[in-house]
Amino acid sequence: SIFIYTSEQVMRSSSKSKNALMALLLTACVSALSAQSLVDGLAAIVGQKAILYSEVEQMAQLIAAQQRLDPYQNAQAYNQLRYTALDELINQQVLLEYARRETIEVKNRDVEKQVDQLMSNLEQQYGGLDQVELAFGISPVKIRRYYQDQIQSNQIIDAVKRELFSNIKVSRREVEQFYTENQDSFPKINPSADFSIISLPISAGANALAATTDTLLSIRKRIDSGAASFEDMAGRYSQDPGSAANGGNIGLTSRGTFVKPFETAAYSLNDGEISGVVETQFGLHLIKLVERRGDKINVSHILIKPVAGLQDSVALRDSLTQIRDDILADKETFAAAAKKYLLDPDLKARNGRVGKTDLSTMPPEMQTLLSTLVVGQISNPFPALDQYNIVLVHERYPGGKLTLQNNWFELESMKLQQKQMARLQKWIEQQREKMYINVKMIL
Known part of the structure; x- marks a missing residue:
């Protein structure tokens, strides 16, 4: 599905974009649950699965939200989105029906782990799940059940895609040819940096x-x-x-x-x-x-809410300074310190490695630091987003036009994705010919 973001994507987003992603997740849930109150009808049948008009409407609303399309001001374009939405739902059901026939399953604990992360994100953003219910009129139990269904379907679809894509590789020659054929159409990219971070919240003492x-x-x-x-x-x-x-x-x-x-x-x-x-x-x-x-x-x-005072900020800064000094004295590595001190479970699992990140998605103070810090150097502790942080820059990448020298990883990924999407589209077309599909929707 194009609408359920993983906790990985949410975690690695900036504060501003993270809020936008969480808002989109809630939009999905609100749309789905409110659509249940509509007078429903049968839009299509795929194998043993019925696709309802309410599901098509929900998907269309979400695509419109992503494209920032106002359904009331662009009624004709929105009506066309309904057909796009139906086609997307049919493709999803083709993948799920194939998984059912081939008994491709996912582990419940993997689903619950991602659901827990999403619910935790909601809880932190709105100050409690009770506040989410007050704001949107949907109980946390219903929100959780919706996420469980969507994430389980997503993970099954991802499992099918992994099976389809397992033997797809790209050669150096393919990447170079892809670049040569498309270099004039590539958009300019923002500067980015590959870095690790240790962040500790400024909390009341x-x-x-x-x-x-x-x-x-x-x-x-x-x-x-x-x-x-x-x-x-x-x-x-x-x-x-x-x-x-x-x-x-x-x-x-x-x-x-x-x-x-x-x-x-x-x-x-x-x-x-x-x-x-x-x-x-x-x-x-x-x-x-x-x-x-x-x-x-x-x-x-x-x-x-207890208010952290100046002495709390100073104490945290001094603690991070000591951690930095220990790393510089080779008492422990940055990765080991990150694993020891970080509170964020996803970052902790990656030893603090954020990876290559578009600097425009970062807070201003982080942008400045990551743009100027010497590669391989650890910053002094600095405050940002109610935290004190130290960062280690592994590599920095200039913005502007994509080049083979500076953006090989991105170009390789783009070419790989192109081959994967071509394989997926052809495979879905073949499966749709084999499966029972009856489209009934008339708008």
């Missing part, structure tokens, strides 16, 4: 946590004494914009909605009871259990 804890305890004392209600205190002090206006109320939720510390504390309460101070990745909370209905709970909370 013990003093900030203690001060915030004292604030919440004084709030609870006022509530317990009857001087103020939980709802009044939430409206006045809570830093959760999604629930503060509702007196801190999140509403009725199921297990799996909240991060573990919050959920554990909430489910341990009795009706009307208020928790002690609970720490999560989003800050410190007071939680009130409004009521319990079976295995669902209606909860309210007051969230206050």
Whole structure:
């Protein structure tokens, strides 16, 4: 599918583009679930699978979103997109039907790992899955189920493609010929750099946590004494914009909605009871259990986020300086230090190696540093995106026109992809002739 991004793609995007990718993922989910309420009809049948009008409409909406096409201002173009969408869905089902016949399967743990990463990204971006539900009116359980179905299909399709592409290779002569034939049509590229990074978040230290804890305890004392209600205190002090206006109320939720510390504390309460101070990745909370209905709970909370002070930033900078000094003194390699200290699981698995990255996708301070740092040199610690970082530049690549000397990897990848797509298109055409396909959609 062209619409489900892997956690790898999301992780390696800049903050700005990462938000755009996550928005597109949510758009996919919202479109899919809202389309279920439409009066449906049969658009096509592929083998044993029926493709519904609602699925075509969902796909068309997503293609339009990618192409930034307004369906209302470009009705004719959007109507044509519906046929493009149907063709894409048929091709997907051809791949899935082939996988079913050949018993090509994927491991559930691989699907769940990617789903967990996507849900974690949503949770971090919106400040909790409860906030996603408030913003879009879709329960986290439904979002998760949608992602599971889509990612499982994607991984099966990828497995079929790997089988098809396993023996496709490109020779040096093919790459050179590809470059010669297309060099005038290649777009100019931005400068890029291959680098590794160790990033640590600037987090509130013990003093900030203690001060915030004292604030919440004084709030609870006022509530317990009857001087103020939980709802009044939430409206006045809570830093959760999604629930503060509702007196801190999140509403009725199921297990799996909240991060573990919050959920554990909430489910341990009795009706009307208020928790002690609970720490999560989003800050410190007071939680009130409004009521319990079976295995669902209606909860309210007051969230206050400890603010990291100057001393916290200085302490983190000094820690990274020591890590850098140890690497320069050959006490450990950059890769070993990255694996030891990084919190991001994907970067940790790659020993901090980000790889070749378009500098235009990076924050301004990172662009400047990666453009000027000597290759092989480790930077001093620097702040960016609420983190302190050190980077090691492995190689730098100039922008401008593609050349065989500077962009061999990209050209080789482009030629390989061209051969793969030609193989895939021919294979799908052959499979479509063999399979039962009945197109019923008339627009």
